[in-house]
Amino acid sequence: MTPMNTPLAQSAHDSEEAKSLEDSSLPIRSRKRKSGAIGLGRAIGSYGFALLSIAIALSSTLLLQRFFPYPFLFFAAVMASAWFGGMAPGLFAVVISTIAVDYFFIPPFHSLAVNATDGSYFAAFVASALVASWVSSSRRETEEALKDARDQLEARVAQRTAELQKSNEGLQERERQLRLLTEVIPQQIWSAAPNGFVDYCNQRLLDYVGRSIAEMQGARFMETIHSEDLENFRESWHRALSTGKQLEGQWRVRGADGHYRTFFTRAVALEGVGGETVRWYATNTDIEEREKAERALLQTQAEVAHLSQALTIGELTASIAHEVDQPLTAIVTYGDACLEWLSANPPNVEEARQAAKRVVQDGTRAGTILNRIRALFKKESPAKQLFDINDLIRDLAVFVREQALRQGIAMRMELPSGLPKVRADRVQLEQVVLNLVMNAMDAMRDQTSAPKEVVISSRRESQTNILIIVEDSGPGLNPEIAEKIFSPFFTTKPQGTGMGLSISRSIVESHGGRLWSVPRPSGGGIFQFTIPISS
Numbered sequence: 001m002t003p004m005n006t007p008l009a010q011s012a013h014d015s016e017e018a019k020s021l022e023d024s025s026l027p028i029r030s031r032k033r034k035s036g037a038i039g040l041g042r043a044i045g046s047y048g049f050a051l052l053s054i055a056i057a058l059s060s061t062l063l064l065q066r067f068f069p070y071p072f073l074f075f076a077a078v079m080a081s082a083w084f085g086g087m088a089p090g091l092f093a094v095v096i097s098t099i100a101v102d103y104f105f106i107p108p109f110h111s112l113a114v115n116a117t118d119g120s121y122f123a124a125f126v127a128s129a130l131v132a133s134w135v136s137s138s139r140r141e142t143e144e145a146l147k148d149a150r151d152q153l154e155a156r157v158a159q160r161t162a163e164l165q166k167s168n169e170g171l172q173e174r175e176r177q178l179r180l181l182t183e184v185i186p187q188q189i190w191s192a193a194p195n196g197f198v199d200y201c202n203q204r205l206l207d208y209v210g211r212s213i214a215e216m217q218g219a220r221f222m223e224t225i226h227s228e229d230l231e232n233f234r235e236s237w238h239r240a241l242s243t244g245k246q247l248e249g250q251w252r253v254r255g256a257d258g259h260y261r262t263f264f265t266r267a268v269a270l271e272g273v274g275g276e277t278v279r280w281y282a283t284n285t286d287i288e289e290r291e292k293a294e295r296a297l298l299q300t301q302a303e304v305a306h307l308s309q310a311l312t313i314g315e316l317t318a319s320i321a322h323e324v325d326q327p328l329t330a331i332v333t334y335g336d337a338c339l340e341w342l343s344a345n346p347p348n349v350e351e352a353r354q355a356a357k358r359v360v361q362d363g364t365r366a367g368t369i370l371n372r373i374r375a376l377f378k379k380e381s382p383a384k385q386l387f388d389i390n391d392l393i394r395d396l397a398v399f400v401r402e403q404a405l406r407q408g409i410a411m412r413m414e415l416p417s418g419l420p421k422v423r424a425d426r427v428q429l430e431q432v433v434l435n436l437v438m439n440a441m442d443a444m445r446d447q448t449s450a451p452k453e454v455v456i457s458s459r460r461e462s463q464t465n466i467l468i469i470v471e472d473s474g475p476g477l478n479p480e481i482a483e484k485i486f487s488p489f490f491t492t493k494p495q496g497t498g499m500g501l502s503i504s505r506s507i508v509e510s511h512g513g514r515l516w517s518v519p520r521p522s523g524g525g526i527f528q529f530t531i532p533i534s535s
């Protein structure tokens with residue numbers, strides 16, 4: 001790098017340039033005044049020139065006197081002296097010419113005296129010489145003033161041009177840096193005219209969509225937005241354009257590879273001094289990963305809830321098998337009996353009818369059980385429906401009765417008739433009651449001493465709620481863990497998931513109810529929940 005290229009040298013260079021510019025803008029007159037030595041030289045030159053002109057005029061007139069006796073050449077010498085030297089050398093030339101003309105050409109010759117007859121001629125010459133000198137010098141002055149003015153104007157124009165060029169360079173540099181900034185920041189940037197015509201996209205955005213700027217301008221910008229999100233984008237954009245308020249929203253944008261990613265867009269209006277929109281500037285932020293994480297979280301939550309449900313149901317498989325096996329055995333037994341009654345001689349039709357009736361009853365029961373199982377395993381959430389909560393409890397009791405019997409647990413239900421119906425998701429409430437009953441039975445699994453009982457009851461708690469209570473005669477809840485049991489993944493069982501109570505509580509609360517536990521006064525635990533009556 002040469003010294004002139006360093007910023008310091010550059011600034012020195014700049015200031016010299018500025019100084020020379022300043023000098024060039026000085027009026028020519030003041031520049032003349034500055035140089036005294038030049039002035040003296042010029043004066044000697046002017047007077048010398050005047051003398052020389054007169055000498056040439058004199059010698060020429062003397063030479064040509066025989067053919068042309070008038071001393072007109074002296075006027076030319078006076079005018080030339082005044083032109084080149086100005087007023088003083090002009091007057092000087094007039095004086096010398098007057099002396100020369102008087103001496104050589106006005107009688108008496110070779111004398112400075114003037115004959116009375118030639119007085120007017122002499123006076124006319126002097127007056128004409130004076131006029132010639134004056135006209136010539138003032139014309140010269142006017143011309144010089146004009147030249148001065150022109151020079152000054154030119155200097156000013158040159159100075160302004162240099163200034164403009166400098167500020168133009170500064171502007172270009174700033175614009176270059178701004179553009180560079182939009183290209184290096186890790187954001188997709190676009191901007192649009194006040195009417196919404198997109199006319200700029202930074203390279204990052206163009207690279208993502210794999211298009212040129214021409215393919216992204218105006219309405220073509222919309223081609224990259226997912227068809228399902230397009231209406232939303234259009235509406236939001238038009239709203240922003242008509243109100244001047246910022247645009248915010250998220251939509252899927254197609255990348256160069258043909259895949260869509262979700263972007264969050266924010267566009268703001270740049271306002272002019274009068275408050276009018278001058279331009280729109282916008283950024284697109286890639287939120288695909290965040291969206292994916294959120295979707296994955298929701299999916300996991302759903303899976304966990306379903307897993308927990310499936311696990312609880314899994315534990316009931318044996319009992320379900322027994323429940324289904326029992327009506328099937330009964331159907332076969334009563335079917336056989338029916339055949340026997342019919343093949344007797346004479347056939348006992350009445351007994352056969354009774355046996356066939358039991359076949360139908362047990363068949364219906366088996367069907368109900370299977371329907372319950374299917375409902376419990378259904379993944380999609382069924383719509384809320386109106387039903388009697390006591391019916392739900394009775395249906396569930398069918399599932400757990402066998403298991404309770406095997407564990408030596410007495411199962412009791414206290415279900416008053418005439419309870420108002422509830423409007424709820426039946427499958428979810430079955431899940432809640434099942435969890436509570438299974439937990440109650442689990443609590444007494446290792447209990448050897450009697451009594452071992454589970455009581456399921458329901459009653460109207462208030463004008464608005466029904467209370468469902470599941471009691472057991474197990475060890476009850478240790479106060480230390482009483483609050484923790486509703487937390488997800490808290491379990492004291494080797495095979496437990498710790499999700500049952502947590503999910504149950506969220507199901508109940510989503511129905512506008514409450515689930516909690518209290519110690520049973522006679523020993524054991526009470527788990528109960530409210531559910532609003534359908535209005």
Ligand code: ADP
Pocket residue numbers: 435439440443472474475476477485490491492493495496497498499500501502525527
């Ligand atoms: P888990 O699947 O482990 O049983 P839950 O959320 O259903 O998960 O229950 C959490 C814990 O609450 C159980 O591990 C148990 O310690 C306690 N618990 C639940 N119900 C009872 C009950 N009726 N009696 C005593 N403890 C209970």
